[in-house]
Amino acid sequence: MRLENYRSPWMDADLDAFRDSVRRFIREQLLPHEDKWREQHRSDREAWRACGEMGMILPDMPSEYGGVDGSPAYYAVVMEELNYAGSVSIALGINHIVGHYILASGTEEQKRQWLPGIASGEIITxxxxxxxxxxxxxxxxxxxxxxxxxxxxxxxxxxxxxxxxxxxxxxxxxxxxxxxxxxxxxxxxxxxxxxxxxxxxxxxxxxxxxxxxxxxxxxxxxxxxxxxxxxxxxxKGFYQLMQQLPYERAEIAIAAAAAMERAFALTVDYTRERKAFGKSILEFQNTRFQLAEIKAIVMASRTFCDLIVQRWVDGTLDTTMASMGKFWLTDRQCEVVDRCLQFFGGFGYMNEYPIARMFSDSRVARIYGGANEIQRELVGRSL
Ligand SMILES: Cc1cc2nc3c(=O)[nH]c(=O)nc-3n(C[C@H](O)[C@H](O)[C@H](O)COP(=O)(O)OP(=O)(O)OC[C@H]3O[C@@H](n4cnc5c(N)ncnc54)[C@H](O)[C@@H]3O)c2cc1C
Incomplete structure (x- = not known):
């Protein structure tokens, strides 16, 4: 699903290998349950444990607390792959955030009591x-x-x-x-x-x-x-929350960028196959112009997202950058998914089509993790 001829500057050979195994795992162990989870309105505990075993929940946590000693880039890979696959029912991100609240602010006793279980998926938070x-x-x-x-x-x-x-x-x-x-x-x-x-x-x-x-x-x-x-x-609660909010917002921004790439790829494939008036929909100039614009938005979003990941890895991600990423990328996500859906015609409104699910699933990204108006307010304070 990633854009062709583009490699995120923060990727390296170890992350490539991790990405491959996470992608395979999601395809084989999570995606087959996605429909069932959507029907029963919750994910299954066994899947959490399997994600923990894969090191997907807290890859960027010291191993003495159950993590994998990785950088935040490992977690960015997990977020991206879940969104490329459309595996959005298992909210691993909450365990990730809670784990980091405890790592950053917890007592030693709290870290030892909770972190290994959060990382292994035994404990859902x-x-x-x-x-x-x-x-x-x-x-x-x-x-x-x-x-x-x-x-x-x-x-x-x-x-x-x-x-x-x-x-x-x-x-x-x-x-x-x-x-x-x-x-x-x-x-x-x-x-x-x-x-x-x-x-x-x-x-x-x-x-x-x-x-x-x-x-x-x-x-x-x-x-x-x-x-x-x-x-x-x-x-100290408010301070403890504020310390971690940039990372929560970065997670939402990363998910948004990946979701846009997926929507774009699905739409190019669909419009190439679907015929109207004797030709594929992709051949209409309107489709090509719209998809060209969407591709530019997706590319700009990807590079913005990469900057956020790089700053996270470097330890220089601040509130302003995270809030900018959160509001701008999730606004673009809703715009891109909506524009892409249009090319699916009536099928785009049917839940069996991934683009329809993406449409309804993406809307909340502008609300949770702090409404986008609040993010603008925070960025405004930096002016
Ligand atoms: C699917 C989902 C999952 C969620 N998960 C969690 C969770 O795990 N834990 C948790 O604690 N919460 C969670 N939330 C809650 C979410 O974080 C809040 O809904 C969000 O922060 C907005 O708060 P509110 O709903 O009370 O809206 P309000 O605070 O009532 O705001 C409503 C609207 O008013 C506007 N507004 C508010 N303040 C300002 C301002 N200062 N300037 C300009 N406009 C403003 C914005 O447009 C905002 O969207 C979740 C929400 C959803 C829908």
């Missing part, structure tokens, strides 16, 4: 930030965590939480100090979903990504040990 009353404005969360002896009691509601039905552990954002101004009273907690008071809500009926178990979650006086506080210090 969620991040519970959004609430029915607030998403973009996270400082407005109403979930509370009240200290009671050597425990915290968490109460509140969360919604739109990825992996919500499957998760064994949830990183929850809650207020530990309701008097503190702004972000200061916010903390993150690592909650084992077997804890009494943790309640899974319904799996939500969405426009796209039907194979992901996006759900509600409730915390009804859920008592967790004080050692569940990420990093062991109250009031």
């Amino acid at each position: 969620s991040i519970a930030m959004t609430e029915p009353g607030t998403g973009s404005d996270l400082q407005g969360v109403r979930t509370r965590a009240v200290k009671k002896g050597d425990k915290y009691v968490i109460s509140g509601s969360k919604t739109f939480i990825s992996n919500g039905q499957n998760s064994d552990m949830v990183v929850v954002i809650a207020k530990t100090d309701t008097e503190a101004k702004g972000s200061k009273g916010i903390s993150l907690f690592i909650v084992d979903t077997r804890t009494p008071g943790f309640i899974r809500g319904q799996c939500l009926d969405k426009v796209g990504l039907p194979g992901q178990d996006t759900s509600e979650m409730f915390f009804d006086e859920c008592e967790v040990p004080a050692s569940s506080l990420l990093g062991g210090v109250e009031g």
Whole structure:
């Protein structure tokens, strides 16, 4: 699916070999289940374990915590290959983000307790930030965590939480100090979903990504040990989140660039085969002009994405670059997929066609990981 005659500058021979094995694995072990997962609205646990065995979940984590000691480029390869294949129901990205929250901010005990299981896929995780009353404005969360002896009691509601039905552990954002101004009273907690008071809500009926178990979650006086506080210090939650958000946004940007390449390739193939008025649709000048424009957008997106990956690898990816990539590439993704779908005519509206699924699956990329308006706001602050 990658553009012909183009090689990402961050690729090397080891990454080529990793890409080949990941591609084969996705084709043989994940893709055959994609339809079933879309019907049952969740992925199967065995697939998570198989991805863990492949080193696909936390390839860029030190091996002492269950990772593979790779650079973020290995994870970029995983994201790209999942999107080239259209294997989008298994939300590995959440485990990747949670793993990095814990690596960056967790105590040594938290790292040893959770990271190996997250990397192996034995533990499926969620991040519970959004609430029915607030998403973009996270400082407005109403979930509370009240200290009671050597425990915290968490109460509140969360919604739109990825992996919500499957998760064994949830990183929850809650207020530990309701008097503190702004972000200061916010903390993150690592909650084992077997804890009494943790309640899974319904799996939500969405426009796209039907194979992901996006759900509600409730915390009804859920008592967790004080050692569940990420990093062991109250009031650091917002900072801990912000530290990792560029990487979460980079993941979404990488997925967007790969999805565009796939949409473009599928469309060239289809228009070459499909006939109307005695010739292939690709022969109409309109098709060639449109696809020429789309190819230029896909190429520009690929090179922008490569810059983001390179900065991630170099350790120089900042908020502005990640936010620019997130909003620009996901806006382009929706534009490209929509324009490509048009060439499939009525078939483009049928879910059995990958382009139709891509249309409904891609829309959320402009909303989650921080709405694109928020990304523009963040970039605006750099001016
Ligand atoms: C499929 C899916 C999966 C998700 N997974 C997770 C998850 O795993 N964990 C999690 O915590 N959340 C998750 N979310 C939630 C997602 O991150 C939020 O929906 C998103 O951050 C927007 O928050 P909101 O829905 O409350 O929208 P609101 O905050 O109500 O905003 C609505 C709209 O208002 C506009 N807006 C808001 N603020 C501004 C501003 N300052 N300037 C200009 N315009 C603005 C934007 O257009 C925005 O889209 C998921 C959502 C979906 C749909």
